[in-house]
Amino acid sequence: MSLYSKAAQWRHIGRFCVHRLSDYGELVAIELAEAKTRLLRDVIALVVLAVGALFTLSFFxxxxIASAWQTRYFLASVWGVAGVWLLVSLIAFAVVRTRRPGVPLSMLRGEIQRDMDALKEVLK
Structure with a gap:
């Protein structure tokens, strides 16, 4: 392969990369908008769920406790309620710790990886 053809090949690769940079910019903007929308929707849903669950469980x-107010099971019911709340808290903590975090900008990474693979094929 001559020096001129190598230079032409690298020029084409450079044009390809410059052209793809604008595509990457658009893809980043789209993915950030989707991530923002998804995060906002998830946060609102979780807040509503948490508030509803806390009110329901509190009144329960x-x-x-009020049902056992003047019975001999009063202290047992109070400690039972406290124990259940402790158990719920420990389970929630375990669930939060075992969740896998989301992968940000996964579409952009995939596009860049495909482009890198295509460039490696061209350079062979």
């Missing part, structure tokens, strides 16, 4: 616990 108050009802259990």
């Amino acid at each position: 616990c108050i009802a259990v």
Whole structure:
């Protein structure tokens, strides 16, 4: 392969890369907008779920304690409610610790990887 053909090949690769940079910029903007929308929707849903669950469980616990108010099971019911809350907290902590984090910009990484593979094929 001559020096001129090598230079032409590298010029074509350079044009390809410059052209793809604008595509990458658009893809980043799209992925960031999707991530923002998804995060906002998830946060709102989680807040509503948490508030609803906390109110429901709080009133349930108050009802259990009030039902046992003047019985001999009063202290057992109070400690039982506290124990259940502790168990729920420990389970929630374990679930949060075992969740896999999301992969940001995965589409962009895939596009860059495919382009790199294509460039490696051209350079062979």
